[in-house]
Amino acid sequence: MQLSIAQSRQVENVLLEWASANFNETQDSTFKKLTFEGAVYGDSLDAIPVFLHRAKSSDPGFVNQFQVSNTRFERVQPQERQLLIDAGFSQTQLQLSNQKEINRRELYSVVTFYPFRFNAALNDFEKLVSFDLISTQVPLPKNALSAMHQYPVASVLATGTWFRICVTETGIHQLTFADLTELGVNTQGLQRENIRIFGNGGGMLPEANNVSRITDLKENPIFIPGAQTGAFTSTDVVLFYGESPMQWNFNANTKAFEHQVHLYATESCYFLTIDNGTGKRITQQPNLSAPANQTATTFHDYAVHHRDMVNLINSGREWYGELFDVTLSRNFVFRFDDLVLNQPGRIRSNVAARSSNMSSFAITVGSARFNQSISQIFPAHVTGAFANPSEVAMPFNPTDGNQVEVNLTYNRTASGAQGWLNFLEVNVVRQLRFRGPQMGFRNTAVIGAGNITQFVISHANAGLTVWDVTDRFNVRVQETLLEGSELRFRQSTNQLRNFIVFDGSTFLRPIRRGRVPNQNLHGMRVADLFIVVHETLKPEAKRLAEFRSQNDNLSVAVVTTTQIYNEFSSGMPDPAAIRNFMKMFYDRATTTAELPRYLLLFGNGTLDNRDILRFGGNLIPTFQSQNSLQFDRTFMTDDFFGLLDDSEGINADGTLDIGIGRFPVRTISEARDVVNKKIRYQQRSPASINSPNTFVPSNLVETFADWRNRVLFVADDQDFNRHFIDSEVLANRMENIFPNFNVQKLYLDAFQQVTMPGGARFPEVNIALNRAINQGALLINYIGHGGFAGLAHERILTFTDIASWNNMHNLPVFMTATCEFSSFDHPNPSDVTAGVRIFLKPTGGAIALFTTTRLAWSGPNMVLNRNFMDVAFERNSQGENFRLGDIIRHAKVRSSGQLENWRIRNFVLLGDPSMLMAYPRNQVRVESITDTIRAFQNVTVSGYITD
Template sequence: MKSLSLTLLCSLLWLISWCQISNSILLSGNWYKIAVGETGIYKITYNDLINMGVDVNSINPKNIRIYGNGAGMLPELNSQNRPDDLAENAIKVIGEDDNVFDVNDYILFYAQSPVTSNVRQNNTGFEHKMNLYTDSTYYFLNTDIGLGKRITLRPSLTDTPNYIVTSFDDFQYHEVDLFNLLKSGKLWLGEKFDSILTYNLSFYFPNIDTNQINYKASVAARSGVTSSFSILANAQNILNLNVAFVQLYSITSNYFNITTGIANFNSLSDTLNLSLTYNIGDSTSIGWLDYFEINARRKLIMSGSQMLFRDMTSQGIGNISKFIVLNSPISTEVWDVSYPLNIKEQLTVTNGINKEFIVNTDSLKEFIAFDNTSFLTPQFIKQVTNQNLHGLSSANMLIVTNPLFVNEANQLSNHHISYDNISVKVVTTEQIYNEFSSGAQDLSAIRDFTRLMYQKGQDISDSLSQILLFGDASYDYKNRITNNTNFVPTFESLASSAPISSVASDDFFTLLDSLENGLIGSMDIGVGRLPVKTQNEAQDVDNKIINYSTNPNTFKNWRTDLCFIADDEDSNEHISHANIITNTIDTSYDCYNINKIYLDDYIEVYDTLGSSYPSVNQAIENQFLNGSLVMSYVGHGNETQLASEKVLTLATIQSLTNIDNLPFFYVSGCEFGKFDKPEITSGSEGLILNPLGGCIGLIASDRITFSSSSFVLSHKFYDYLFERNQNGEHYKLGEILKIAKNLTSSEADINKRTYLLLGDPALKLSYPEYNVVTTQINDINIQNQLDTLFPGDTINIKGFVADNSGNTINSFYGTIYYKLYDKERMDTTLGNNVNTIYLFLRQDSVLLQGNDNVVNGMFQIQFVVPNNLSSGYGFPKFSYYATNNLIDAMGCFEDIVMSGSQTSIADNIFNEMQINIYPTITSDKLFVKMSSENVDKLRVNINDLTGRNVFNRNYTKSDFTDFSIDVSILEKGLYVINFFDKTNSISRKFIKK
């Protein structure tokens, strides 16, 4: 069983405020890191120092110092006080008076277990708090920066005591962390009740008082029916705990339930034998022990070589208490360890075989008595290289890496410094822990360091905007599982029993305002993670990022392509969500070419292994190989594939070889982005870690998500994906996701926290930077009415490459690649699963493609309209991509009518008249200019991109003089307006803004 110091952690934290010192104490001097596992007095000998590498003969023992911030975890609430850098502890050095550290000299210091305890809210005893991140507390020894802090003597008071202490409060607990049932969240459970249904535990309280003993037990069970636990103490039943049933096959139910109970018991024996039995409800029942806590009173009789004691009943305003430690050897010393940084040696009065002292007990005081015969020994960890994170200047980007990957992190840092002209600082997790969490792993230490760097920024030029976590993470902070991957830890939620509320999120490191806590708040900076587990993986990912940004082979027209994939279930909800986003993009950024791979648009194949979409997988694989600026998926998924029909499996992902055509991938679905489960390689990890292809980065969820909330987040993301900031620059990936999350629902929304960026947050996608402008078609300025074109017609296009101010880039010499897309067409899905078809527009049929030269920024393209142009009138799309392998540009032209047939053209009345609409982008009115002597009546209707009719009206000749149509009531978007007489029609497109 485990007992521990009951010193309140807050007493230490309140002593050391968040003052943001200028330099770390580790800046200079020789430092040696040591570890302890339990609370007590530790001894460092002459030989111990030699084994650490200390030159004992050259040191003055009076200069020996020990630094460390004691037990417990840092707070998650930013505004709560915490240590800033390492604090010096008062120690005792035996034999230092001669200024020489002799063979028989030694150091004594008080150290604490990483587990802390606090007084219960109802003052009925104490409760423990496990350290989630470490099983050791770390201290730092120094020998050469000046005189050290020493434990001072405190005499016993001469006041008359009003309270006599002859017994004290003792506290023990039992908790072993063996199982994380969801492989998610902070909660780990202990002994498993399955094949074994009874466990026995023994606690020893020397010289126990006969007062009541207080027990607290926490147990868990997963069962389809109510089950229970029975607890016996010394063969007497003291507590029965019922645990509620769970819905075994529901993902929205708790996976297990927890019950906690408290009982009191009297014992005349110093040994307490506990027996815990699980009473199974049925064959589905499995139980676990979470923890036991026992509060007991003991007589204040010296027991063992070291004994911690405190008395809750002695504290009170104005109280002066006399402590009588019975049966104390003559060598017994007493230290007051209530404030671990400022320990006092409490002088005592010997009264026979007892030690007595009088102290003020306005507050709870804790002491340790020891007989100087036996001490604990710390474990030497390593000599610490000088460091000074507190003294770092501000930077635009932080890269936090595991020490294993520091070379690769520096390589990526140098790339950003030289290529992106930003300031970058690379720090290791070990360096952060040393200065901000006393050498122990602690998530808040990384966040606190990030917050310090964020606060150092003075303006946009030097302010922190991105943090990259360079290394994989794990739900297991303490390496309890084999092949663990806890290189740079992530935030695991307190919620650990319900799949829909348990989450892992890197957003924790970005919530930097004073009142933000856990995952509640607005992101102040962007964050991304490279989930590398080996140096080879780290180098491969570096190579991908640098190649993506700098290799001339990546300057290809895939940069103008987008691909949207949608699942086929849930009444076409996923297709609808994808279509809404593509319509938004087509309205505002119509020069991007969108390929829609909707599963229900393909034939579903059934066999003994289930259903699948071979054609979908082939289409997706082709899209990867051909390249795409962005790929997107919306629908169901799991850790290693998309959709239930085995779309984009891990095997396919790991076989991709598209290194020069890497897309960015957004996956709006469940668990595909899991990165903290060492037992598997998720689909997202496979895509980012594939050294020969995959993707350059992706956003995906690491847990179960809800479709509606996920859609809101993805829509916000695409709202900013192609936007530019106030400086006219495209946003970095981390910035886009930060903005999207901050604009999405409430700050406490767990769904958005499940989505993370696996990739470099400081990366900008390979957007074509400049514009390709069409000026003339067949020597007619595009501002004028252009002739309708038919198959076999020759078309001559002129234009130029323009900067973002519209000026010709005269120095541009390169190649322009062009495609002619057929007119938009209505497509319909097959209704494979829901027997409900979905109508949608697509424009992805390439009629021809080619390339030509750009000279002095000018180009001219000539070709013949192909015969495979679809029938009917409509608007094709000319798509352009120009590059000189240093810079690139994109553009399109859609304002010309083509028809695949000239049948009855001579009889078409519209051949004798012209219809123009203006402006083609309007917020209220659409003006129609037409001329024809033969048209008396005209019917006008307007359709949105789903084909839905939103306007229908008849007009007569009297309306044609001042012809306008009110479109103010229409929603924003792209529309097709159709004009009809008795037998003919013509169409135009416009945008309602």
């Protein structure tokens, strides 16, 4: 793609350099794709290239709008025509998408479009060959770039004495004098008015950055029966309203309550303090004096059966429950007292099935029966869907006044077909009759502008109390009137109101978690590098931070996940809390120099974010895709933590604003080994980090040696030479643009393939690759097939090879454009991938890997790889090489722009994003060399070393 710019007219003349259709492959799937120089690919039409142009705004108050003119088209070739037909392409004109992109506070205008059209006059497709790209500046809406969030200058946890308590159910909880004592509270002299509880309730944080959220911790009102002041004695109790991690939200469209499971936490946490001044109390809410125009003698209730037991493809956030295989029919009973039989209920069923034929689930509720059809999958396509989901919601009429019984039967239509239940969710209408000891209620039928509703609770007595818990931060005691056995009150219902009625006989009891040290992340200053670490690994994180500060002159801050959760997600694990922590510094920055630069996640994470399988090891949570059933559409990414602009976040959509890396370490021993490698990598003496008694092999390559000038390209075979061609393109670019580096090539097709009992092998490639790694290279770039256990179908790199390496002082950076070579999020700690083994190896391996965690496609891989190699050897405006985090960030931004391309999100950095590769600091200039050389002649070359 060639662009010539006419500055005065703001016109760019673009020539698209089309190439022959080439192959895009992953694992077992190969298909041709259309391409031109500089093409990128979206996610909806895999084979059709996208033109993308990004322009930085010269004025932060304006954005560019793009148009095209002077277009020149050519008819497509037969092969191109077929690819467009197969892809379902139907556009009759160019359809430009203009978007703005904010990257590290710099505004960019981005235009994308498919450079094809269907010409009805020709009854054929045409491809765009050249055009003028015209840009016009238009003003941005006011405050379009301003941060939406304000942050306190200090956390409430900064002063005073604090304790953490947690709840698993929604309702009224009680803390007794004995509970406080066991929690560690000094109850001697404890004053009632000084007891306070803070917390933000249950539920996950929003993924989207533009959704308002609570910063720090917010106070919750509490109720202490008796006097408002004075000593808290052994007979006193504290009552407060607490929420479960699972939330129920009213869907105005479906007129039903729908649940949302917390993906990361099984407890909601609250914080109790005893010496931070007078606390907030639950006060009385009077009855409205105005007459009621609505009456509520019933209420809407709900329940769900949702058991997370298995992740079907070991990827994505959705887990499934009961298996329908040997057992094809199951009954589920939902118990509700006082059902209103003449009011319909609603059942929502979410299931999945894996079958080569269309199959279905039959749902029977009372006399109602529904069929839930599920489309077939194609088992031979391991890159496609493992199973297909289905969700239906249907009304039903209850037939039993005290329960709803549901039968779910899987109608298997093919041998080996299987089904899974995700959840069954039930909405019903119940009589508003008290069933103790506490009962939540709400009524959606009485909601309306100006409505005042008379609530009538039957089966009541004088010992009942009603709390209005609509606003959890302003819970009120509702004034009521007992008339016989009916408890009445009037309240506005212009919006949904939630209440709890209770008799005080028993309450829910919170879990006592203990003392919370003072902390104040909100009062921190910005740092170049933030290291987020699990508490168990903190000593090694601090050691690395000290080294980076002294060796690289970077400002470094070490914070624990617990500290972040305490201030940003009310004590509950949530990746959005870590993202919001970084966003706080991003939002506070008034100049680009004040922006955070790097985030290191110091600890392993697994796809089992709630430890369902009880393997442990989820030290820092992972962000999993919404898609959890399609191998080629699912992803795990650390990018989410670095999407900091207000328009970003949902399903990890956006462009990286900071460089992010992860150390997938589980133990303090692994952490120590990795930190040793980082320090050793930047020290001149091979044994400088080792004790005097450490054995140093005689064949050890010096840390500062010629290996730092070598770049090795390794290419897989087959696939129509796709990997060889891509490697050649990168190697040639390297030799032409960065001639100071020595390019080496290791291509499988250059070696003899040998047939062995286990399949085809390249034993000479294994030997050559092991030798190259032991000799050392600055960077090793692999393109081709790969997986959990190594590289290539012919196993040119295996666990055994990795164990044999002895390169502890000449560690390369790996770029692996392959599939799931370094997925680190397997719950079982014994499932360690080849890439993670290379990273963790204490006596060698790699210093860092830019690598994949899921399936990847050769087309997007090549785009990202090319940009990675360019940035890796470019220099910034100060003439310095980029650090690893900057390389990854720039490469990803250049590769996707605003395209929602999950395939490059699967690339992660295993390593320190603030680290600088071991680039040679100086260059060699040759002044003279003999132009004619005879055999066995000694030759003298004269030159000098320069910077």
